[in-house]
Amino acid sequence: MKKLAIIAILLFLSLNLTSCINITRNIKVNKDGSGSENMMLEFDKTFFDIMVSFATMGDSTNANAIRDSLYDDEDFISGIKEKLIGVPGLTLENIYSVTNADSSKTIFASYAFDNVDKLGISISDDSDQLLSEKIEVKYTDRGDDILFTYTELEDPEDVNGQDSTYTAIIDGIAELFKGKQAVYSFEFDYDVISSNATTQDGRKLTWIVPLDEKMRNREKLHLEAILQK
Known part of the structure; x- marks a missing residue:
């Protein structure tokens, strides 16, 4: 039963993520480990079409009202805001959403x-767990250098990846994430000695994660990055 529930959730998320979301996080880390982030989440129109379809299954009479609610800026950002x-040590400076052409x-x-x-918090609300992976972020002073790591933790409740049915479904969903x-x-604020980043521009490191490969x-x-003190 648990496996079926997880598969259903994965299928639902695939419909949303594949057509709806691009995630861009720009983060500045100071020498003492404090810093700031500018984040952008892009939701395609298909996301809203899917949400309306799910919400109106069997009764489409209030489809317009539901769509209007989804497009309401205050409602749209309320959960994340x-x-x-509510996070101690984190100061929200600005959050807003716009509807594009x-x-x-x-x-x-x-x-x-x-x-x-603080970068390890889930920024999703309880009804929209798109960004709720358990994250551990460390900034470890090792004397001559600093080790920075940002890691998704293994979930002991994860379904066994060797199960053939589950594997086949995951592979199918991964195709939907292509692109x-x-x-x-x-x-x-320190020079970079080494990292596993996709690209480097001086002290700026960028990781680009293809979602289909990650899932498959x-x-x-x-x-991970090692910084010269």
């Missing part, structure tokens, strides 16, 4: 944090 405001929507959020571990990616850019390979995200 509430979660960000193609009926897509974009959320912009900026905040300051007193320690990089989608998450971009993480970190700018540090069942990979947990691990960003």
Whole structure:
């Protein structure tokens, strides 16, 4: 039963993520581990079409009202805003959403944090767990250098990846993610000795994560950099 529930959730998320979301996170980390982030989440029109379809199954009479509610800017950002405001050590500076000419929507959020571990919070609300992976962020002073890591943690409740039915479904969902990616850019106040970043521009490191490959390979995200003090 649990396996079927997880598969159903994965199928639902695939419909949303594949057509709806691009994630861009631009993060500045100061020498003491504090910093700031500017984040952008882009939701395609298809996301709203799917949500309306799910909400009106069997009764489409209130479809327009539901669509209007989804496009309401205050409602759209309320869950994420509430979660960000409730985190000790994190100061929300701005959050808003806009509706674009193609009926897509974009959320912009900026905040300051007193320690990089605040980047490990889930920024989703309880009804929209698109960004709720368990994250551990460390900024470890090792004397001559600093080790920075941003890691998705293994979930002991994960379904066994060797199960053939589950594997086949995951592989199918991965195809739907083709062309989608998450971009993480970190700018540090120290020179970079080494990293596993996709690109480097001085002290700025960028990781580009193809979502289809991540899902197909069942990979947990691990960003790492060694900084020269």
